[in-house]
Amino acid sequence: MNLRPILSSLRHHKLTAFLLVLQVALTCAIVCNVAFMIANRVGQLTLPSGLAEDELSMVHVVGIDKDDNPQVRHATDLAALRAIQGVHAAVAVDSLPLSRSDSSYGTCGSRESLDQAMAARSMQGSSGCVQPSVYSGSEGELAALGLKLVAGRDFLPDEYVPAAPGWVAANVPSAIITRALAERLYHGDALGRDLYMGGRPPMRVVGVVDNLLRPRLRAPSVNQYSVLLPSVPGDSEVTYVLRSAPRDRQPVLDAAVDILGRLEPSRLIPPSSTRTFAQLRQKYFQRDTTMIGLLLASALGLLFVTALGITGLANFWVQQRTRSIGIRRAIGATRGDILRYFQTENFLIVGAGIVLGMLLAFLLNAELMQHYELARLPLFYLPMGALVLWGLGQLAVLGPALRAAAVPPVVATRST
Known part of the structure; x- marks a missing residue:
């Protein structure tokens, strides 16, 4: 696909695109570190004691x-x-x-x-x-x-x-x-x-x-x-x-x-001291279990808010571009072309946010290492976070993109 129309459109919406990039970047940084913290907590919960x-x-x-x-x-x-x-x-x-x-x-x-x-x-x-x-x-x-x-x-x-x-x-x-x-x-x-x-x-x-x-x-x-x-x-x-x-x-x-x-x-x-060892383990890790729940809820909530932001912005852009979509349909663009246009645009925005988010993830991890003795963030969390956010972005934009692809050429060209 020719990226020139997409990049040209984004240049006309610099502030909106920048805000979405920043939201994705913050989500990437926080989610990567939260996932690492959850993995550490889960690792502690499953430590073998050596006992029966x-x-x-x-x-x-x-x-x-x-x-x-x-x-x-x-x-x-x-x-x-x-x-x-x-x-x-x-x-x-x-x-x-x-x-x-x-x-x-x-x-x-x-x-x-x-x-x-x-x-x-x-x-x-x-x-x-x-x-x-x-x-x-x-x-x-x-x-x-x-x-x-x-x-x-x-x-x-x-x-x-x-x-x-x-x-x-x-x-x-x-x-x-x-x-x-x-x-x-x-x-x-x-x-x-x-x-x-x-x-x-x-x-x-x-x-x-x-x-x-x-x-x-x-x-x-x-x-x-x-x-x-x-x-x-x-x-x-x-x-x-x-x-x-x-x-x-x-x-x-x-x-x-x-x-x-x-x-x-x-x-x-x-x-309180008459119990099974399983109850002893559960009590010892009670705070860790609660913390895992809180971290998981915060990560899912942040991803949900990011998905809402992507969907809302895509819906807004579809409404703004209804006439231009109809013109493209009238000169031969298929529904698949319109669908790929919005998906590619979203991919580029989310990709820019991920690049910035990776840098922020390391900076956030450095602060956590200094103040909370957290270990260094392994590199494989970054591509995992990128895949999650790219997938989330594509799912979030799918509804508005399908609605844009369904715009009839005749109706679009008459809406002046």
């Missing part, structure tokens, strides 16, 4: 009897919980992934890295040191949580050490770490290596699990930095984790609350 999530439920208890021995109480409680029909395993833990209760210690993979970090008074001063989350629990924790060993072994019964209230045991002989942490500290070769943590004597790495998410998410690169220790929780406040078939989780929870209440009526069992 659909089989786990938990009961959090708070003992208030100062004369009670926590270790004895935990052993008694666990024996009763394991006797519940449908319970496959039960353990006492200090924390769980996505529970927000995070304990972390400076951890190094060698004595040299530890000395370097101590001299610098910072874990950031040594490439061989990080600050992972630390989990402790009673015997059988790996099997109860559904963690998958990819190397090494589980803890032996004689490796479990009772912890003082509020602390991880100081003389723990061994540790199990995640694959991500093994890669970070030992380049994957972790079995049998010494692990230095929080001023404790070195611990021997005896196993590596596939993944274990942190209780509180941080940067994506460190979310799988976790350590398991054979340190039996020593607090009167503890979480019992029960593993059962997915259909048995609620009956198991009800039975567990009843049994624990009868064993020690004076202790507290908060109803």
Whole structure:
């Protein structure tokens, strides 16, 4: 198609065309960044925890009897919980992934890295040191949580050490770490290596699990930095984790609350902390889910407003050009020619807006990176946004273009 009539017509409507180009550009910039933010949020929602999530439920208890021995109480409680029909395993833990209760210690993979970090008074001063989350629990924790060993072994019964209230045991002989942490500290070769943590004597790495998410998410690169220790929780406040078939989780929870209440009526069992792991995950990501809904609604609303702008402008131009359309029809232009004219005109306007919008998208992303720690916008979002806007523009202009193509030549030439 000869573009000269189209460009000539746009030169006579510079302000109107410029406003539409600006609207498309702003829509492109915002929608590309919003789509990236939604993708990041969805990626967080689907992060694997490493646990058998659909089989786990938990009961959090708070003992208030100062004369009670926590270790004895935990052993008694666990024996009763394991006797519940449908319970496959039960353990006492200090924390769980996505529970927000995070304990972390400076951890190094060698004595040299530890000395370097101590001299610098910072874990950031040594490439061989990080600050992972630390989990402790009673015997059988790996099997109860559904963690998958990819190397090494589980803890032996004689490796479990009772912890003082509020602390991880100081003389723990061994540790199990995640694959991500093994890669970070030992380049994957972790079995049998010494692990230095929080001023404790070195611990021997005896196993590596596939993944274990942190209780509180941080940067994506460190979310799988976790350590398991054979340190039996020593607090009167503890979480019992029960593993059962997915259909048995609620009956198991009800039975567990009843049994624990009868064993020690004076202790507290908060109803809000008696839940399945799926409910724990849902609560942790509640804000992210709400934010995804808001971002999606804003992006769709902006696209809708842009489509309305394109349709309104096209309708206005059809009304203005009715006589010229009729003249073209009278000298031989077909309906397809008129239809392609308006579609091409829209394609050029939207294309100009997309080019400007790509530049604005990078500028907006730079601001978000600076103030909200958002990652850099990947380049493939730009062609995706361009295709969406071009498609939206063609759909929005289709109705007015079809109406213009249907103008009879005789009626058009008489409307003077």
